Amino acid sequence: MTTEPEDDLYDRIVTPHDIRGLFRAEVDPGLAYRAGAAFTELTGAGAIAVAHDVRQSSPCLADAFAQGVLDQGADVLDAGLGSTDYLSYVSGCLDVPGAMITAGRAPAAYNGIRLCRAGAVDVAEGTGMELLRRRLRAPRPPLADRPGSVLPTRVLHDYAAHLRTLVDLSGIRPLKVVVDAGNGMAGLTAPLVLAHPSIELVAVRWELTGTFPRGAPDLADVSGLREAVRESAADVGLAFDGDGGRVLAVDERGAVVPPATVIALVAGRELARRPGAAVVHDLLTATSAIDAIKEAGGIPVRSRTGPAAIKALMAEQDAAFGGAHGGHYYFRDFWYADTGMLAALHLLAELGDCGRELSELAARHDRYASSGTIDVRVPDPLAALQRVVRHFAAEGTALDHLDGVTGELADGAWFNVRASGTGPVVRVNVEAGTVAAMGRLRDRVVEVVVSAGR
Known part of the structure; x- marks a missing residue:
């Protein structure tokens, strides 16, 4: 590993949500071993499930993490190769803590570890990640008197079968579905979960290469998917992204379907099963999705961004469903964990039941103009946020501080400004009723943010 001071290393690679860094230089088997030992000590569990993605570095990191668990006297439930939501299934179904060796949508040179407590409850900053960071800096704990045992727990087909019990596809019309796995884990899970007599799957990048030869599996470029949809x-x-957790849809014309539209469609289906239930959405979710939740008789509940915050609020509210602006979808029937594959099943069920094209379904929710996330580099993000507060408060804008600074204007337009957790960057999101109004508000907010750094 790198020779930089360990405090600096751990501050960087132990993020609020996971451990992640360059393989060998920052995340190596030695660190994985210590993480396994520290996580066992942290949870006090008698058994921990371990799964890994297809990255070439993942098997050795999984073995090292498992050895750290075994040396502390706990058993390892070896779940093998799978997606992150597969690990959530194992943790939730067997009620054990779990570790997923993955770097999500990062390039192949990276790897990391995502952790959850029993029942697929996220380990994040404030719920254990800060303690894990501290334990990694401490000396390695002594070996247990008796090591644990490795128990093979390869239950991928059970995971797929469970997802299929949650969505009724029995009466759907025939559908042709292009699935771009990005050479990631959906190449393994999609053929199992989406197998159905009425669904014809068209495979794009299903090969499990472990190197992502066509680029990082981050969903930033879906041009290949759009072309395949039109051609077929x-x-x-x-x-799907690299670990199979996040999904992005395009309609029959190849146009990207906004995550807010998916939230609206899935929320409607879940609320039909649980009338009047809460649906959690992060504060960057488009107003069109919130409108749809209300129209379906649900109670929209606003959350901070991030999986830990959304899942905790869902559990508190007994919410039927949760959605995030970036394309993560959370389900009560899946231990409040996120699963893009279950969201995909719901989308196919909705499309197959209604007899209309996806573009028509999406058009019903195209009501507002959004800027998307704009990253603005500034010397001092905190000063930038303070400037935003002073400027817009002086104009009488209603402000709240649930996550960064959110301002709501009298005409219903809104903006959110947050400091990035990964550098001197402020993230700006803006929504308004028209493209022109959104552009004007966006430019005003960015100008205030930039002026704070002058």
Whole structure:
């Protein structure tokens, strides 16, 4: 590993949500071993599930993490190769803590570890990640008197079968579905979960290479999916990121379906099963999705961004469903964990039941103009946020501080400004009723943010 001071290393690679860094230089088997030992000590569990993605570095990191667990006297439930939501299934179904060796949508040179407590409850900053960071800096704990045992727990087909019990596809019309796995874990899970007599799957990048030869599996570029949908005259296209957790859809014309539209469609289906239930959304979710939740008789509940915050609020509210602006979808029936594959099943069920094109379904929710996330580099993010507060408060804008600074204007337009947790960057999101109004508000907010750094 790198020779930089360990405090600096751990501050960087132990993020609020996971451990992540360059393989060998920052995240190596030695660190994985100590993380396994520290996580066992932290949870006090008698058994911990371990799964890994297809990255070439993942098996050795999984073995090292498992050895750290075993040397502390706990058993390892070896779940093998799978997606992150597969690990959530194992943790939730067997009620054990779990570790997923993955770097999500990061390039192949990276790897990391995501952790959850029993029942697929996220380990994040404030719920254990800060303690894990401290334990990694401490001397390695002594070996247990008796090591644990490795128990093979390869239950991928059980995971797929469980997801299929949660969505009724029995009466759907025939659908042609393009699935771009990005050479990631959906190449393994999609054929199992989406197998159905009425669904014809068209494979794009299903090969489990472990190197992502066509670029990082981050859903930043779905041009190949869009082209494949048009060329094959498919009804819908689905793209998954590297660990299979996040999904992005395109309609039959190849146009990207905003995550807010997916939230609206899935929320409507879940609320039909649980009338009047709460649906959690992060504070960057488009107003169109919130409108749809209300129209379906649900109670929209606003959350800070991030999986830990959304899942905790869902559990508190007994919410039926949760959605995030970036394309993560959380389900009460899946231990409040996120699973892009279950969201995909719901989307196919909705499309197959209604007899309309996806573009028509999406058009019903195209009501507002959004800027998307704009990253603005500034010397001092905190000063930038303070400037935003002073400027817009002086104009009488209603402000709140649930996550960064959110301002709501009298005409319903809103903005959010947050400091990034990864550098001197402020993240700006803006929504308004028209493209022109959104552009004007966006430019005003960015100008205030930039002026704070002058």
